[in-house]
Amino acid sequence: MKKKIVLAVLFILPVVVYLFFASGVNNFGRLPILSENVSDVTAFDSSVKLKGKITILGFLGHNISAKQGNAFNLNQKIYKRFGEFNDFQMVMVVPEGSQNQVEALKDELGKLSDIDKWHFAYGTDDEIKTLFQTLQSNVTLDADLFTPNVFIIDKDLMLRGRTDDEDEGIKYGFDTSSVAELNNKMVDDVKIILAEYRLALKKNNADRSK
Template sequence: MKKTFVLVVLFILPLVAYLFFASGVNNFGKLPILTEGVLDIPENIDKITFKDKITVLGFLGNNVELKKGNAFNLNQKIYKPFYEFNDYQMLMIMPIGTEDKIDELKAELGNLVDIKNWKFIFLEDEEIKSVFNSLMTNLSLDENLGTDYVFIIDKKKNLRGRTDDEEEVTKYGFKATSVAELNNKMEDDVKIILAEYRMALKKNNADRSNQ
């Protein structure tokens, strides 16, 4: 009896615990919608849009040098692990006039990883404010039309985030200056939303095959 008990404790219980938590992630691991219907990017020649894309959205502002560290943090911690997903993009909304600085930034980022899914769009000041305000967060742009925070937008143009964050309760964005926050929170949330869409795709494919 003692041997049986020891075997159960060592092998069976860990397996049951794993299946329980795995089931919990699959069934309940969805990132809450905080704002529905974020304003899409104005029509542009590059056809950049939120629609049908999982987007990490940022605003670097006029002072690109000041926010360059944010871009490198995002590149390594949030972009690099996921960039091979075709429906995933890192999108920075920039003021018109910062094109040359962004060309320099892209060259530096490209030395570290393929930047095919890094996107930059250049908009008028009021257009930038309109997109940011449509997120309906408790955050604001600075005087340079930038912010240290980045946001997760789903394929239906909804802002995703946390409603039970231990520090902020409702967490609209993630601070790109904090490697710890990108590592411990944002990376997990990006994984959740990518898994959500992968599971939905598998379900749709299975439904079609059963028809």
């Protein structure tokens, strides 16, 4: 009997250890904080607010029409999956004067899903650059004020991401031009941060009921 138990442990334990590490440390616990004190878009557009929301923040640049593919990937892989969660939103920062392009993009996105939680914040070039700098990331905006990367911002205006990504080490943003990256990495990280807040809410409710 003891021999069978020993053999079972020797067989099962390596499998359990493998599954743990194969799942990735990032799937356990909190999603790491990479930057604090990210500026709120209310600094230049009072119609949109980051604080108090779990936000997917993006920068579409001046040529929004050419970036519809990025928005569609984000909509299909992230927004349609998580858009019904309370306090979740998409915020795309765009230059002033691009209202017509935004309306055209919203029309196209609206054919794919309900876009109530897609928001667009308008700012000057300098305001957009200043906001982007507060992310303190290793990502850069191009001359058009565009990046394919989007960022997870928590309710307290902190940038969340990965500190042990297998490809980049520290991972600040997620490339919307890569469906594989959205599927294999961003989906997991959004799940984690939503789970964090759900657990915190349950704890607060339990504490109040004591």
